[in-house]
Amino acid sequence: MYRYDDYDQAIVDARVEEFRDQTNRRLAGELSEDQFKPLRLMNGLYLQLHAYMLRVAIPYGTLSGRQMRMLAHIARTYDKDYGHFTTRQNLQYNWIKLADAPEILAQLATVEMHAIQTSGNCIRNISSDQYAGAAAEEIEDPRPWAELLRQWSTFHPEFIFLPRKFKIAVTASEVDRTAVKLHDIGLQIHRNAAGEAGFRVFVGGGMGRTPMVAPVIREFLPKEQLISYLEACLRVYNRFGRRDNMYKARIKILVHELGADEYRRQVEEEFLHTRTLGLDAPMDEFDRIAAGFAPPAFETGLSDEIDQTSPAFARWVGNQVAAHKTPGYAIVNISLKPTGGIPGDASSAQIDLMADLAEAYSFDELRITHAQNVVLAHVKKSDLFAIWQKLDAAGLATPNLDLVSDIIACPGLDYCSLANARSIPVAQKIAERFADLDRQRDLGELKIKISGCINACGHHHAGHIGILGVDRKGEENYQLSFGGSGAEDASLAKIIGPGFSEDGVVDAVEKAVDVYKALRSDGERFLDTYRRIGEAPFKEAIYG
Amino acid sequence: MKILTGNDLTSGDVIWWTGDGWSRHIEHAVDVDAHGEAIAAQEEAARRVNAPYVIQGEMTEAGPRPGHIKDRIRAVGPTVRTDLGLKPADPSIGEWVI
Ligand code: HEM
Ligand code: SF4
Numbered sequence: 020m021y022r023y024d025d026y027d028q029a030i031v032d033a034r035v036e037e038f039r040d041q042t043n044r045r046l047a048g049e050l051s052e053d054q055f056k057p058l059r060l061m062n063g064l065y066l067q068l069h070a071y072m073l074r075v076a077i078p079y080g081t082l083s084g085r086q087m088r089m090l091a092h093i094a095r096t097y098d099k100d101y102g103h104f105t106t107r108q109n110l111q112y113n114w115i116k117l118a119d120a121p122e123i124l125a126q127l128a129t130v131e132m133h134a135i136q137t138s139g140n141c142i143r144n145i146s147s148d149q150y151a152g153a154a155a156e157e158i159e160d161p162r163p164w165a166e167l168l169r170q171w172s173t174f175h176p177e178f179i180f181l182p183r184k185f186k187i188a189v190t191a192s193e194v195d196r197t198a199v200k201l202h203d204i205g206l207q208i209h210r211n212a213a214g215e216a217g218f219r220v221f222v223g224g225g226m227g228r229t230p231m232v233a234p235v236i237r238e239f240l241p242k243e244q245l246i247s248y249l250e251a252c253l254r255v256y257n258r259f260g261r262r263d264n265m266y267k268a269r270i271k272i273l274v275h276e277l278g279a280d281e282y283r284r285q286v287e288e289e290f291l292h293t294r295t296l297g298l299d300a301p302m303d304e305f306d307r308i309a310a311g312f313a314p315p316a317f318e319t320g321l322s323d324e325i326d327q328t329s330p331a332f333a334r335w336v337g338n339q340v341a342a343h344k345t346p347g348y349a350i351v352n353i354s355l356k357p358t359g360g361i362p363g364d365a366s367s368a369q370i371d372l373m374a375d376l377a378e379a380y381s382f383d384e385l386r387i388t389h390a391q392n393v394v395l396a397h398v399k400k401s402d403l404f405a406i407w408q409k410l411d412a413a414g415l416a417t418p419n420l421d422l423v424s425d426i427i428a429c430p431g432l433d434y435c436s437l438a439n440a441r442s443i444p445v446a447q448k449i450a451e452r453f454a455d456l457d458r459q460r461d462l463g464e465l466k467i468k469i470s471g472c473i474n475a476c477g478h479h480h481a482g483h484i485g486i487l488g489v490d491r492k493g494e495e496n497y498q499l500s501f502g503g504s505g506a507e508d509a510s511l512a513k514i515i516g517p518g519f520s521e522d523g524v525v526d527a528v529e530k531a532v533d534v535y536k537a538l539r540s541d542g543e544r545f546l547d548t549y550r551r552i553g554e555a556p557f558k559e560a561i562y563g
Numbered sequence: 564m565k566i567l568t569g570n571d572l573t574s575g576d577v578i579w580w581t582g583d584g585w586s587r588h589i590e591h592a593v594d595v596d597a598h599g600e601a602i603a604a605q606e607e608a609a610r611r612v613n614a615p616y617v618i619q620g621e622m623t624e625a626g627p628r629p630g631h632i633k634d635r636i637r638a639v640g641p642t643v644r645t646d647l648g649l650k651p652a653d654p655s656i657g658e659w660v661i
Contacts, residue, residue: 045572046572046573046610048610052607052614066570066575066613066614067639068577068636069575069576069577069637069640069641070570070574070575070576070577070631071575072572099647113641114575114647115575116573116574116575117572117573117574117575118574137651239622248639329632361643361644417616430645431591432632432633432641433635433641433644436633436642441636441642441643443641443643444642447643493630493631493632495632495661
């Protein structure tokens with residue numbers, strides 16, 4: 020893994036001391052809330068429904084056992100013994116005391132972690148592929164680029180006050196596990212006709228109140244020009260983004276209003292200039308970063324055999340284990356979606372256990388996924404049984420990856436002050452309705468995503484089935500939509516009709532699933548059937 | 564009735580105005596009538612509350628109840644983790660929050 024150098028450590032440590040001083044001044048009355056709020060937000064500290072909430076960045080979703088253990092330690096010592104893994108590969112604590120926040124950040128800094136740029140109109144934590152460095156189809160590990168972007172964007176003075184927040188994802192695979200087209204900038208490493216690797220640059224995707232799938236703004240960007248090109252993209256945005264209207268301030272609106280061609284033209288024009296400024300990282304600096312992501316020392320000559328005599332283990336292997344590029348190894352997906360549980364929540368003990376497993380079996384590395392699960396990326400097949408036993412004993416072995424109960428849900432009205440309705444109970448009820456694992460398996464890949472308000476933190480626009488909580492005259496109400504995808508076949512879900520009560524939406528989901536079951540062709544997922552037959556049969560079954 | 568609420572500056576806890584101070588228990592909330600904004604300003608200046616606001620509530624036999632579901636959830640904690648709220652063992656909570 021990448022380790023901080025002296026610069027990284029020094030700026031993070033300095034930031035902690037600065038925030039400690041700011042917090043002391045707030046508590047002593049020298050700063051008003053109006054003065055303090057932007058300062059605490061710059062350090063990831065929000066005020067939510069029940070308490071302060073701290074969002075900790077997990078750069079590109081990768082962390083070590085030691086870092087994971089620190090997350091558990093903080094949950095245990097300063098919070099209520101659990102944390103919430105988010106769709107942006109971060110971790111949120113829901114019950115933080117203001118007076119503790121500086122000390123928590125100081126402790127995080129000892130394991131090279133922080134909460135910088137987890138809020139505000141800046142470049143947020145860069146997200147990446149949870150199978151990075153492990154997937155067979157990947158061109159190269161995308162994380163050195165994500166780390167380069169982290170260093171470039173951290174405290175970048177030009178991009179600290181953008182018109183609005185800015186989210187970047189990096190992947191190096193055609194199979195998209197990052198929702199690359201639903202980010203402000205999505206970077207996909209691919210090969211051109213000459214066989215060289217470079218970036219395909221998507222700009223202007225996003226969810227929120229105006230969802231957009233990003234157009235390709237550059238089909239092929241030589242890798243060594245990444246920084247100067249992104250500076251050009253951001254400069255055009257910084258200059259023309261709608262600062263007058265918060266709801267139109269994201270880059271997706273600018274790209275949409277200008278049109279992709281005009282935005283591209285302006286970026287290229289700017290790029291002619293930014294290219295000459297010496298902004299791109301020297302390649303030896305990139306190589307230094309990349310060395311931190313060198314493949315671990317995989318053993319050779321390992322067997323690919325997995326003894327699957329235990330049916331429960333075999334089911335778990337069948338659903339949670341993905342192919343690894345190295346013979347004898349596998350990728351393990353740990354489900355944070357036990358039936359009836361809270362999507363993305365993990366107790367301190369579970370977080371510790373996952374840290375133990377990473378240290379013992381996966382070269383001391385964990386990944387957080389945007390679907391709010393955890394991955395052990397480099398596991399020996401011969402260790403799978405031992406891992407499964409430990410996960411199972413801790414309630415972490417539900418074999419439901421990408422199935423109907425593997426639901427993404429934002430915190431919603433149970434925690435979030437912006438929410439209109441609760442998300443978590445809907446997820447719980449759907450998971451309970453479909454608790455039968457045979458039924459889930461039969462239904463195959465079915466991604467349900469739930470947000471408690473239009474901000475779309477739960478990616479409902481990208482759900483095969485999307486659910487949006489709204490406020491109808493003070494009552495929780497749920498809009499149902501179909502046909503979204505956050506993967507390589509990205510699309511936006513479409514609302515099917517009038518909304519439902521909490522129980523009503525669970526029934527409607529089941530009716531839709533029944534339509535799929537009745538009308539699917541061989542091998543079709545729910546999404547494929549919906550795309551083929553259209554909304555009419557679903558509408559008929561739900562409202563007819 | 565009008566209820567004044569906010570979060571404790573230091574702990575972040577949800578608190579309710581009781582007439583002469585703050586309580587974490589909605590049962591202790593009083594009707595602030597038209598004085599909510601003034602009390603809020605004074606208490607905020609004294610750093611006893613963060614982000615105070617006045618809500619519409621209702622006095623019931625069981626005590627004061629916030630009018631909006633959001634503040635009812637604030638009064639008891641996350642509905643999905645009643646074990647973390649102030650009254651983990653109170654089965655009546657479900658009857659009035661949602
Ligand atoms: C509880 C505190 C949170 C607050 C106050 C908050 C606020 C917001 C707001 C205002 C937006 C819309 C931004 C815009 O359209 O300009 C947004 C979008 C988003 N948030 Fe959150 N959020 C919170 C928690 C979360 C959590 C827990 C997750 C992950 C589960 C998350 C992930 C996202 C994502 C993925 C988007 C969509 C990105 C996009 O608009 O392109 N947020 N959030
Ligand atoms: S979608 Fe809305 S309710 Fe859910 S976390 Fe985001 S802001 Fe809160």
